[in-house]
Amino acid sequence: MTRMNGLLIGLAALLASGGVQAESLTLEEAVLRALESNAALRSERLEPEIAATFQEIERAVFDPEIFAELRVRRDREDRLDDRLGDRFAVETEREDVQAGIRQQFAPGTEVELGVTQDRRLSESDAPGAADSSALHRSRLNLTLNQPLLRGSGRAVNLVRIQQAELDTLRSEYELRGFTEALVADVETTYWDLVQAEREIELFEASLALAEEQIERTEERVRLGDLSETELAPLEAEAALRRQELIDARNRRDVARLELLQLTGTDYAPGEAPELTPETAPTLPEDAEPDPVATHLLLALEHRAELREARLLLQRNELELVRTRNGLLPRLDLFVTLGKSGYADSFGSAVEELDGRSYDAVVGLRVEQPLGRRAGQAEHRQAGLQREQALLGIDNLTRLVQVDVQSAWLEVARSQAQIEATAATRAAQEERLRAEEARFEVGQTTAFALSQAQRDLLQAQVDQQAAQIGYRQALVDLYRLDGSLLERRGIQARGY
Structure with missing residues (x-):
């Protein structure tokens, strides 16, 4: 009966996959596909080109006219x-x-x-x-x-062109930030898929072990060595592992669909290709994070949002120049x-x-307009917008610092969890061996044995999660300090 259940589970998995051969995919390949084919990124790349057209529109004011x-x-x-x-x-x-x-001409x-x-x-x-x-x-x-x-002077008459240039640069920073977020999403989703695949392997092996344990216990019950009541906890454990296996397969399918979407992979409805992640969650040589102060300095210099905010401040300062000149009479x-x-x-x-x-x-x-109401209102508006931009930069700087420090602490926590979960797994393996030996000689119950198997399985899952969580924490830290693209060797605008 237990073997039949295992065959049914395998058949269900085959039908769910539609018999499609799995495609191997490394982490680098997934990132490259996203940079080439992601629909949202392709659309976002047009923004700097669109913004650049406004520069030409503003420069056209000084073109000769016949x-x-x-x-x-x-x-x-x-x-x-x-x-x-x-x-x-x-x-x-x-x-x-x-x-x-x-x-x-520029002087007016x-x-x-x-x-x-x-x-x-x-x-x-x-x-x-x-x-x-x-x-x-x-x-x-x-x-x-x-x-x-x-209207007199180059400083006033070139304001619109300079603002258009700043807007173009802002759009490049936006593109850079979008690209960083996309690469981070691809890597995080890739590791989610790896984690789900590893969990499936563990749950399948654990389920097979539980079914083998049930068969051995049934044989001993028939021989009269054990009571039939010893089967109930083992069967309950096997049923629980089937549930966990179903959930793990669902997490794998969800991660696979998200990765296909992020990488811009085209497929017919209902025929999503299978993906087999090839990159192992081993730690790279440069996985050790720098001191938190280094990451903070990187973030304050390179974070796309901060660069955009500083450009907005420059734009508002140019607007102050224009509106201050607008308060003068026309002579x-x-x-x-x-x-x-x-x-x-x-x-x-x-x-x-x-x-x-x-x-x-x-x-x-x-x-000279009587009252100068419009000019004064525009100048006051420009001053308030500049003050607002200054406050926005200060607030954004504080948020960036908190984000980076929190991400750095998460990396440190995940790094410590790797060693802790490895020690826990080793201890649970020793405990399971002891419980199996005691069960063979009748010194413990099937429930205690199944509990030891359950604890070892959880320790194995936790160890895998700690390794992958560390990789994901590093990705998040590099994204928040603005260095992710450079660490991946990706050239992007706005740097």
């Missing part, structure tokens, strides 16, 4: 002849073509160079007037506008220089540009 305009106008009006007192009509047709180039200077060509044709029915007359004009003009207060100096040529044909008008006709305008333009 403009052109064509206008055609026709009107008719009545006029009065002062000498004769008669009314007469005048029809005017005007065509204007204007083109040029303008550009804004705006320069425009334009050329204008227009033709004016007039017809009048006044007595003695000519039927029609045409006048062509060609004009070149240069206009310069220089802000003297608001612009403008200069316009023009040269015109007049004639009765287009070609002649162009030739007349070197004549004596010119125009020149110099002036000042002043603008």
Whole structure:
């Protein structure tokens, strides 16, 4: 009966796997797959590219701009002849073509160079007037506008570009933090899968041992050496181990599905491939953590969240520069220089540009909103945001320090547990051997023997968990001090 139960369990496991051959996977391969194929990471990699486009948008403010305009106008009006007192009509047709180039520069200077060509044709029915007359004009003009207060200076006019650059760098830090979290999740899940596989091996071996013990006890009951009541605790222990085996297999399947998702593995619904972890939970040579002060210094320098917070502070300081300038009144100096040529044909008008006709305008333009409510509100908002950013950095620094110290303590605890669980396992093995010897000569009960087997199994599980827990604690510590990617030899943006 007990052997039949074991066969049924093995058959159920085979059906659950769908008969799919297991795929071997090392820890390094799992991390590499995640970096290449994880859908969320592939999406996150686009963020710095998207942010970089805003830099180009802001720089485009200083690009030269070509403009052109064509206008055609026709009107008719009545006029009065002062000498004769008669009314007469005048029809005017005007065509204007204007083109040029303008550009804004970082100090705030705006320069425009334009050329204008227009033709004016007039017809009048006044007595003695000519039927029609045409006048062509060609004009070149240069206009310069220089802000003297608001909008003046490179420090103010380049704020938007500098903020866009900081936003791009922030997105790279976000990508780095996301990548670190993904690598940590992959490694942690991988070790969960390893732990589940080891537990399954232990529970299967323990179940086989319990079933063998039941057979031996049944034989002794038939021979009259033991009472039939000795079978009950052994059968109860075997049933309990079957339950634990079912739970362990479920934990393995859940970890396998999570690892498949993290590594971006594609598969048909309901046909998830089996994974066999190949990396053993042995401790690497560099597994010993550094002093906690070293990890704290690393975290304060490299944690992606702290770098993002510092960039946000720089952005707010730039906003203060911009809004402080916005409180000033608008005072612009403008200069316009023009040269015109007049004639009765287009070609002649162009030739007349070197004549004596010119125009020149110099002036000042002043603008100031009454109350300056919007400017003052924006400046106060920028100041409050800067103060908020400073407080955020201080709070985040404290949280980072607590996180790193807690992770370091967890590494120390897990390291100590490795030796403690190894000693416990050795003691439980000696205890089980003693109980088996006593049971063979009838000096102990089946219940005491099953309890010794149970304690040894728990010690074996605890020893495996301690080794894997130490590896996971190290991963968490390296993630929290911002050094995980470098320790894994992974190059990422934002470093």
